[in-house]
Amino acid sequence: MAQKNRLQYIILGLLNIESKTGYDLTKAFDSDIGEFWSANHSQIYPLLKKMEENELVSHHEVQIGQKLIKKSYDITPNGKKIFLEWLKEAPEMDNNHDEFVLKLYFINNKNSDLLKTMVSEQIEFRENKLNHLTNQMKDKFPNATKRKAQYGHFCVLKHAISREKNYLNWLKEI
Amino acid sequence: MAQKNRLQYIILGLLNIESKTGYDLTKAFDSDIGEFWSANHSQIYPLLKKMEENELVSHHEVQIGQKLIKKSYDITPNGKKIFLEWLKEAPEMDNNHDEFVLKLYFINNKNSDLLKTMVSEQIEFRENKLNHLTNQMKDKFPNATKRKAQYGHFCVLKHAISREKNYLNWLKEI
DNA sequence: TATATACATGTAATTAATTACATGTTTTTG
DNA sequence: CAAAAACATGTAATTAATTACATGTATATA
Numbered sequence: 478m479a480q481k482n483r484l485q486y487i488i489l490g491l492l493n494i495e496s497k498t499g500y501d502l503t504k505a506f507d508s509d510i511g512e513f514w515s516a517n518h519s520q521i522y523p524l525l526k527k528m529e530e531n532e533l534v535s536h537h538e539v540q541i542g543q544k545l546i547k548k549s550y551d552i553t554p555n556g557k558k559i560f561l562e563w564l565k566e567a568p569e570m571d572n573n574h575d576e577f578v579l580k581l582y583f584i585n586n587k588n589s590d591l592l593k594t595m596v597s598e599q600i601e602f603r604e605n606k607l608n609h610l611t612n613q614m615k616d617k618f619p620n621a622t623k624r625k626a627q628y629g630h631f632c633v634l635k636h637a638i639s640r641e642k643n644y645l646n647w648l649k650e651i
Numbered sequence: 652m653a654q655k656n657r658l659q660y661i662i663l664g665l666l667n668i669e670s671k672t673g674y675d676l677t678k679a680f681d682s683d684i685g686e687f688w689s690a691n692h693s694q695i696y697p698l699l700k701k702m703e704e705n706e707l708v709s710h711h712e713v714q715i716g717q718k719l720i721k722k723s724y725d726i727t728p729n730g731k732k733i734f735l736e737w738l739k740e741a742p743e744m745d746n747n748h749d750e751f752v753l754k755l756y757f758i759n760n761k762n763s764d765l766l767k768t769m770v771s772e773q774i775e776f777r778e779n780k781l782n783h784l785t786n787q788m789k790d791k792f793p794n795a796t797k798r799k800a801q802y803g804h805f806c807v808l809k810h811a812i813s814r815e816k817n818y819l820n821w822l823k824e825i
Numbered sequence: 826t827a828t829a830t831a832c833a834t835g836t837a838a839t840t841a842a843t844t845a846c847a848t849g850t851t852t853t854t855g
Numbered sequence: 856c857a858a859a860a861a862c863a864t865g866t867a868a869t870t871a872a873t874t875a876c877a878t879g880t881a882t883a884t885a
Contacts, residue, residue, distance in 0.1 A: 479843035479870045483750065490757040500833050513746050514753060520872060522835055545833070545880050564757060565765065567772060568750035572687050576657065576742035578810060579688060583664040583738060584803040591739065598741060629758040636752060636821050643817040647810050653840045653873035674863050694842060696865055719850050719863070 481569055484516050484524060485533070489560035492534060492552040499525055499548065509630065512613070512637060525550055533559055592651075600648050607641040614638060655743055658690055658698060659707070663734035666708060666726040673699055673722065683804065686787070686811060699724055707733055766825075774822050781815040788812060 491497060491505055502525075503518040505511070528534045533556035536548045552560070577599050584592050614634055618624045624631045665671060665679055676699075677692040679685070702708045707730035713721045726734070751773050758766050788808055792798045798805045 582803045587802045628761045629756045
């Protein structure tokens with residue numbers, strides 16, 4: 478694609494919290510981060526290698542059981558520097574690539590059956606998502622202490638929830 | 652990237668309205684469609700060529716001035732079929748890749764100066780965007796007739812506006 | 826104890842998308 | 856009329872990201 482190397486910064490951000498293996502990082506995209514970003518292990522492993530060459534991360538080996546040796550990656554001082562610089566830069570604004578919205582753009586007949594089906598399916602989908610997100614919120618931020626400890630994450634989740642609510646309102650108006 | 656060929660469908664959708672040149676298509680991403688999707692001419696021209704090979708589009712030549720010959724592309728019956736099939740499919744949901752949100756995720760100190768700067772800069776940015784969008788709305792949909800004629804586009808713009816308002820509310824809460 | 830599931834780590838092939846390179850014509854405007 | 860801006864169309868190099876290929880270990884469970 479030729480994007481702005483965002484995965485690299487996400488990896489740095491996650492390693493900045495604590496040492497992680499490629500597998501741990503991969504899993505992060507199935508849970509927390511996965512709520513708003515995606516990545517595959519087949520992209521993560523080679524990138525970790527490249528980042529190690531560039532001295533943004535290093536790794537130490539951890540023996541598990543009899544044979545298995547895990548590579549646990551750590552952020553280097555240089556990695557921290559690069560990460561903080563990125564945090565401080567103004568974020569790039571790229572478009573919301575929402576395929577539902579894209580499709581809708583091409584539908585000009587207010588009364589078409591296709592529009593009705595699309596909208597009602599989308600409503601169902603979004604309601605499920607909203608449900609999932611509110612559960613996440615209950616699980617992860619049941620009290621003020623947790624909200625403070627991970628304030629950024631809390632805000633992001635709150636954002637996702639209000640976005641879904643707003644999305645649903647809009648859908649119902651159509 | 653290995654995405655789902657969405658640009659191809661956008662091109663089909665735009666050609667389905669009327670015959671267009673590569674340049675016209677490119678410009679579409681600076682105006683209407685550009686509000687929520689992006690593409691470069693260096694991606695559009697080769698794709699048009701490929702789509703012509705696949706018989707989704709064809710072109711006819713139009714002489715301009717003395718020397719210049721424009722290629723105006725038309726959607727083929729097969730192209731229309733493919734486009735409508737795509738419209739009917741359930742849209743793929745991919746993540747909102749919002750870099751501001753991503754950065755926020757990594758900031759856990761509620762009182763940090765960085766957070767304050769980031770949020771206030773983002774508020775400014777989003778207010779400009781909201782402003783731009785409401786102007787678009789006034790320009791393009793001043794009356795009910797226009798809203799009906801391009802209902803999809805109208806809905807998309809309304810969505811963008813309500814999304815920005817919601818985004819701003821959320822930002823101000825932080 | 827067999828077996829399924831989760832853990833763990835890679836590479837290869839392909840495609841999508843950006844940035845930069847490259848060239849020429851037509852129209853507008855000062 | 857000269858110059859700038861907009862029109863017009865491509866290619867090349869690079870990078871990002873997905874899907875598929877490939878292999879093996881450790882742990883939980885039936």
